[in-house]
Amino acid sequence: MKKFMQLLKNEKVEWKTLGEVCEIKRGKINAKYFNYKGDGKYPVYSSQTFNNGEVGRTNEYDYDGEYITYTTDGAYAGTVFIRQGKFSITRNCGLIYSRSNKLLNKFIGYWLSENTKKYLQGSKERPKLMSGIVSKIKIPIPSLKAQEKIVQILDKLSNLKNELNQKLKIELNSRIKQYEYYRDKLLSEEYLNKITYNLTHDTHTHTHTAKS
Structure with missing residues (x-):
């Protein structure tokens, strides 16, 4: 966070919660029933970090464009990725994108990469980062x-x-x-x-x- 704030030095910023300026969603695919060996065109991302979070592929997709995804629970809870292109996510994955023309998705992604870990809840063995908490995270908007x-x-x-x-x-x-x-x-x-x-x-x- 210190490094990020250094880049904002001398910049006039407006602080908003993510819930005020972003859409925050959860994935639709149940990882338990997902075919991990599928040979589809588009990646499916989950809560793991290995292989860029990809757990398999499918011939359908739910999102197309630039988005931010984050792991909602487990050992890698709070890990943030900046996604581009066509993809889907499992229920163990959260998704964020800007609703404001004054806020870039990549800017959100880099900010969250440095900040999500301190918002984790639950036990050390099973930390969580739920949508309700994410919506309350404040972000500086220069x-x-x-x-x-x-x-x-x-x-x-x-x-x-x-x-x-x-x-x-x-x-x-x-x-x-x-x-x-x-x-x-x-x-x-x-x-x-x-x-x-x-x-x-x-x-x-x-x-x-x-x-x-």
């Missing part, structure tokens, strides 16, 4: 020009973070493959037989030399 500038800055930072994570992932996979190669080589029958032969040969040679 001018559209300021919002666009802040979104551009945060887009660049997000892209840099994603690039770094991708490079780290590639490097990690490379290291894992390298480890697996040498592990398999060291444990191969050919290598073990060679080691056994060398040890046996060295022992016989040492014994023969000692007797001499």
